[in-house]
Amino acid sequence: MQKTNRRDFLYLSAASFGVVGLGASILTLIKTMNPAKDVMALASIEVNITSLKPGQEKTVTWRGKPVFIKRRTPEEIKIVDAVPLKDLKDPQTDKERFPKNQEFLVVVGVCTHLGCIPGQREALSVNGYKGPGWLCACHGSVYDDSGRVIRGPAPKNLAVPPYEFLNNNTTIKIG
Ligand code: FES
Structure with a gap:
């Protein structure tokens, strides 16, 4: 029982990191696509x-x-x-x-x-x-x-x- 809980926790943690990481990557990508102030x-x-x-x-x-x-x-x-x-x-x-x-x-x-x-x-x-x-x-x-x-x-x-x-x-x- 304890083993299962620990495994669930690890899965959830890994999934959460994945979502956060993906979000950060998308934000970085959007930032790089915006023209810089001097270009504007x-x-x-x-x-x-x-x-x-x-x-x-x-x-x-x-x-x-x-x-x-x-x-x-x-x-x-x-x-x-x-x-x-x-x-x-x-x-x-x-x-x-x-x-x-x-x-x-x-x-x-x-x-x-x-x-x-x-x-x-x-x-x-x-x-x-x-x-x-x-x-x-x-x-x-x-x-x-x-x-x-x-x-x-x-x-x-x-x-x-x-x-x-x-x-x-x-x-x-x-x-
Ligand atoms: S670039 Fe070819 S004629 Fe101007």
Whole structure:
């Protein structure tokens, strides 16, 4: 009788430790899956754009990726507005891409082919497009001044991240 009680006790103890251990492991796993505070802090960034003159671009880092912000001149906006949609691989008007304010282009600076970082070019002349844009030196993809692909192999336009204007349009919040 005494033996049975001792065995039951051992079984129960072992089972209890097992449950507690499993619970602790699950909690640790959940903790490791939550992003760290410093990572969360980078989920959105605020960029002061008052120093950007028309025609100038700045690159910032958001979630580990470069983001190009360009203040375009009225002439540059005219050039991208004039690009026929039928010439584009991923047809989108500039107004559709930047409905909040066409003066400012905000795109993720990662080529949609294999992820290289395209470089800015002042004067491109590609497939009928003449104007500023970006060239990806890795395999030759070209993007116009709206970040739209005008020559492959990139399949898609440069992505437009979620963003908004703050503080009387002096700041862009990305993310
Ligand atoms: S990664 Fe840009 S063209 Fe291939």
